[in-house]
Amino acid sequence: MRFKGLDLNLLVVFDALMETRSVTRAAERIGLTQPATSAALRRLRDYFGDEVVVAVGKRMHPTPFAEGLHPQIQLALRGVERAITTPTRFDPATSNRRFRIIGSDYIMVAVLVPLIERFARTAPGVRVEIVQPNEHSAAELEQGRADLLVTPEPFLASWHPHEVLFVEEQVVVGWAQNPVFAKGMTEEDFYAAGHVTIAFGANRTPAFADSTLSRRGRERLVEVTVSSFASAPWFIEGTARLAVLHERLVRQIGRRFNLAWAPMPFDFPKMQEMMQFHESRADDAGLTWLRQQMREVAAEVH
Secondary structure, eight states: OEETTEETHHHHHHHHHHHHSOHHHHHHHHTOOHHHHHHHHHHHHHHHTSOSEEEETTEEEEOHHHHHHHHHHHHHHHHHHHHHHSOSSOOTTTOOOEEEEEOOHHHIIIIIHHHHHHHHHHOTTOEEEEEOOOTTHHHHHHTTSOSEEEEEGGGOOTTSOEEEEEEEOEEEEEETTOHHHHHOOOHHHHHHSEEEEEEETTTTEEOHHHHHHHTTTOOOEEEEEESSGGGGGGGTTTSSOEEEEEHHHHHHHTTTSOEEEEEOSSOOOOEEEEEEOOGGGTTOHHHHHHHHHHHHHHHHHO
16 A cells, blocks of 8 residues: 555554664564565665665664654554554453553552552453653653553643542651651751662653752752662661652552651652543543553552
């Protein structure tokens, strides 16, 4: 099938080449022979008047033109895929759909673990892929590579629909034998202690609590920075360090570590944990069902 003189099958080849940066691996991904994939690349080059990918050493690298075109092609292909694979009705009992969710390990522990336990009973064929957030998360959602982004409100992509999953308190966490918990945590105790903080991705984006604390204008003694919430207890137990974590997470991991926690010793905003999806998915029956399941689980485990 051709569209404006272009064989639309070539777009699938283009996407595979951009993803794999290899003619051989692209051929394996889409089920063509290597000569057929090479021929498709020549046709892409002829159509666009651009090399598309060029050999540098042992790898293929996309041209600036191809880099700019790829997100648009991805979005178009994902749209077609959704159109032909997503039924108008969704039956969780018989569906074998796979959902890709971007969410932190905190969301995994607080919501997704009990969600998967529920699916074992009510939706045994449904599969979930969980991806850690990073600086590319909004782009993943935009390009149709993720079904759902779960993130605190400040980190939303403002141009797509979103809704509240739950509202969360932040608490101060420390070793259970730390005397500051027995006597009552004060603001001075909080700032006198060393801290464990959390930052995500290559850009080291701080977690909600840490970014909020940085705006208070009072510096903390940060002794350790980790890339996941679940890593923090390993650097707290047996020390005088503190961390500010989500209450739901602390209630879960508190069973496995010798931890204590207390309310924040000063006014601190609650966190709104949000679910965001692409605007083109607003009427997706399966995604609507998934979001409802997550809201129900979040309400149950609080």
